[in-house]
Amino acid sequence: MRIDTTARQNLKPLLLMAAVALVFTVWQHAAWARDRISLPEYICQMLGGPIMSIATSINEVVRDTGRSVFLGGSLAAENRRLRQERDELLREKILLTEYFRENKAFREKLGFELDQQVKDIPARVVGRTSASGEQRCRIYIRVPPNREIHKGDIVRDAAGLVGRVIEVKGKLATVLLVIDPQHGLGARVQRSRVEGVIKPAEQWHEGWPDRLSMQYLRHNADIRIGDVIITSGQDGIYPAAIPVGVVEAVDVPPEQTQTVVATIRPFVDFQRLEYVWVIPQP
Amino acid sequence: MFWLYLTEFVLAMILGAGQFAWPTWLRLFQQPPDLAAILLVIVGLTRGPVEGCWTGLVTALAIGSLGSIPLGGLFVGYMGAGAVLGLLGGRIFPNYIPVVMLVTVAAVPVINAVELLFLPPASLGPWLTGTVSRAVISGLVAAPLVALLRPLMYYLSPASQRQT
Numbered sequence: 001m002r003i004d005t006t007a008r009q010n011l012k013p014l015l016l017m018a019a020v021a022l023v024f025t026v027w028q029h030a031a032w033a034r035d036r037i038s039l040p041e042y043i044c045q046m047l048g049g050p051i052m053s054i055a056t057s058i059n060e061v062v063r064d065t066g067r068s069v070f071l072g073g074s075l076a077a078e079n080r081r082l083r084q085e086r087d088e089l090l091r092e093k094i095l096l097t098e099y100f101r102e103n104k105a106f107r108e109k110l111g112f113e114l115d116q117q118v119k120d121i122p123a124r125v126v127g128r129t130s131a132s133g134e135q136r137c138r139i140y141i142r143v144p145p146n147r148e149i150h151k152g153d154i155v156r157d158a159a160g161l162v163g164r165v166i167e168v169k170g171k172l173a174t175v176l177l178v179i180d181p182q183h184g185l186g187a188r189v190q191r192s193r194v195e196g197v198i199k200p201a202e203q204w205h206e207g208w209p210d211r212l213s214m215q216y217l218r219h220n221a222d223i224r225i226g227d228v229i230i231t232s233g234q235d236g237i238y239p240a241a242i243p244v245g246v247v248e249a250v251d252v253p254p255e256q257t258q259t260v261v262a263t264i265r266p267f268v269d270f271q272r273l274e275y276v277w278v279i280p281q282p
Numbered sequence: 283m284f285w286l287y288l289t290e291f292v293l294a295m296i297l298g299a300g301q302f303a304w305p306t307w308l309r310l311f312q313q314p315p316d317l318a319a320i321l322l323v324i325v326g327l328t329r330g331p332v333e334g335c336w337t338g339l340v341t342a343l344a345i346g347s348l349g350s351i352p353l354g355g356l357f358v359g360y361m362g363a364g365a366v367l368g369l370l371g372g373r374i375f376p377n378y379i380p381v382v383m384l385v386t387v388a389a390v391p392v393i394n395a396v397e398l399l400f401l402p403p404a405s406l407g408p409w410l411t412g413t414v415s416r417a418v419i420s421g422l423v424a425a426p427l428v429a430l431l432r433p434l435m436y437y438l439s440p441a442s443q444r445q446t
Contacts, residue, residue, distance in 0.1 A: 013332045014365060017339050021357040024343060028353050037347075044347030048299040052348070055303035063307065127302035129349060138350075140302065167350060174350055271306045 037169060049172045052126040053142055060274070120277035121147045123155075123173070128273075137180040137200075139163075141173050141276060149173055152237075154279040160243035160267035161185075161231060162276050173278075178244070179210050179270055186235035187214060187244055192222035195232050198244060201263055210271070212245060212264040219258050223250055229264055239279070243267050286438045290325060290333065291340045293431070297321050298344030310419040313412050316390045318345055320424045322360060323386045324431050326367025327374070329439070334371075338364030355400025359393040382428045387421035 024040050031038040037045070068075070127140035139162075143149050155162040155175045163183070167174040176183055179200050188195045194217065201213035217223060227247040233240030245266040252260050297317035304314035318341035326334030338361035345360075346353040367389065375381050394413045403409035 010330075010332050014335050017335050017361065021339055021342070021353070021361060025352075025354045025357060028346070040343060041347040044295065044298075044344055047295050048344060048348045051296055051299035052303040055300050059303065059305040063305065127299070127348065128306075129302070140348075271312065 042169065045169050045172060049126070049142065049170070052140065053124070056124070056126045120156075120279050121149055123149070123276050123278050125273045125276060126172070137177040137183075137270070138166075139175045139177060139273060139276075141175055141278070143171050143173065143278065145171070149278045149280065152281050154238055154242070154281065155276050156242055156279065157268055157273060157276045159269070160245065161238065162268050162270075162273065164237065165278065175276075177270055178212065178266065178268075184235075185238055185244075186232040187229050188232040189221075189223050189247075190228040190230050191224075192227070194221045194223055195234065196221075196262070198229070198264065210266060210269075211248070212266055214247075214262040214264055215259070217260045217262060219252065219260055221260060223247060223260070223262055225250065229262075286329075286333070286435075287336060289434070289438055290321075290337050293321055294318065294337060294340040294344045298341060298348055301345070302348055311411060311415040313415040313419060315420040315423040316386075316393070316416055317420075317423070317427070318342075318360065319363070319390050319393055320386050320420055320427050321431070322364050323367055323382055323389055323424065324428055324435065326364045327371045327382065327385065328432070328435055329368065330371055331365045331368030334364030334366075334368030335361050336364070338362070352401060355397040358400070359396035362396065363389055363393050377432075379425050379428050383421045383424045386424040387417045390417040390420045 024038070027038040028041060031041070121143055123141040123143045125139050126142045129138050141155070149165055149168060151165055151168055153165045155164060161178055163175045163177040163180070165173045166176045178185065178198070181200050184197055184199045186195065187198045196214040196217045198212050198214050201211040214223075214229060225247050229244045229247065231238040231240055231242040231244060245264040245268075247262045248265045249263040250260055251263070297320070301314055301317045304317075306312075308314075322334065322337050322341060325337040338359075339357065342353060342356035342360040345351065346356045367385070370385075374385070391413050394409075394416070398409070
């Protein structure tokens with residue numbers, strides 16, 4: 001008798017919660033259909049966003065402290081190597097600045113329209129979905145105050161292309177990574193200017209993480225291992241000349257003899273993204 | 283009781299956000315622990331089916347909102363698991379940390395399997411590897427989390443419902 005009473009007492013709140021869950025689900029679907037988010041989701045994101053930022057800060061402090069403690073001996077050597085690299089890069093930068101000015105002068109003489117100089121917005125990575133075994137490869141970034149980003153803006157880091165913004169909620173934005181199975185982009189080989197389409201590699205599903213595949217290349221395309229791949233700007237989404245990755249292998253698919261497929265190792269380490277730049281789209 | 287429900291909501295938000303911000307160097311085969319499932323196990327086993335279901339509701343909402351994941355599968359998985367764990371609470375020993383760890387290891391694949399019905403993965407192999415890794419790391423992380431959360435749950439519970 002007592003069990004019946006307890007079960008009956010429990011049933012009412014359980015049914016009420018099931019109803020609430022149903023309402024939230026329908027609300028979410030209705031909001032997503034209009035390319036928006038529902039109020040419960042918005043509230044949770046407003047509460048969860050700062051928590052993710054704090055958790056990321058704590059993680060960085062712990063990791064950096066751990067590195068300082070355990071890798072103290074090698075820091076001096078690393079410092080020396082980095083100073084050397086910096087000097088080399090400074091020399092390279094001076095040379096490139098010279099080339100840039102020369103190029104600019106040529107363009108002006110030829111009457112080419114110069115690209116607008118836009119300031120990239122730094123943003124911090126505050127969360128990510130699991131990289132393996134899930135349909136989504138996304139990161140969540142938080143932009144600094146007084147800066148605004150929009151859906152469609154391009155995201156990169158110092159090494160190369162990261163992805164593009166697909167959702168913005170206040171200061172928190174969702175970025176679709178180039179390794180996401182739903183992603184594709186136009187790219188070209190920097191050396192030979194051969195163009196193709198980049199998608200996540202099939203091997204991604206076989207436990208070879210974070211590799212891209214350059215497809216639709218003719219069987220005699222001039223592409224070699226070690227070639228640098230950059231965006232072509234032909235897809236209408238990404239601007240040209242953003243570094244994507246380096247060719248790791250060139251294979252002929254068994255079922256197609258007229259095309260070759262190149263496996264690309266991205267320059268960006270998607271497992272260690274901390275800060276990125278958002279390139280606002282005009 | 284209000285404070286208990288509110289605390290469970292706050293914990294769900296913290297752990298849900300923590301799950302997404304979990305450091306990459308502490309992941310097992312790139313998988314973070316399912317902190318929300320651990321909370322669900324702790325609350326479900328110690329507080330019964332209603333609070334288990336409530337925790338499932340708020341954890342699913344937190345994860346779905348922060349990860350832009352469809353809520354339907356999450357609600358069914360987490361709320362169902364919370365209610366079942368609540369019903370199991372009186373039959374197993376929730377005060378033993380190894381028991382909670384084992385229940386967590388079992389609960390994570392079950393929740394993921396329910397979600398699988400609503401959001402099928404691209405291929406089953408990586409999903410299986412990911413689920414097993416997530417279950418193992420969740421079981422490991424459950425131990426300190428239980429030690430941390432159990433006293434809190436105990437002191438927030440009404441005196442008549444405190445389990446020793």
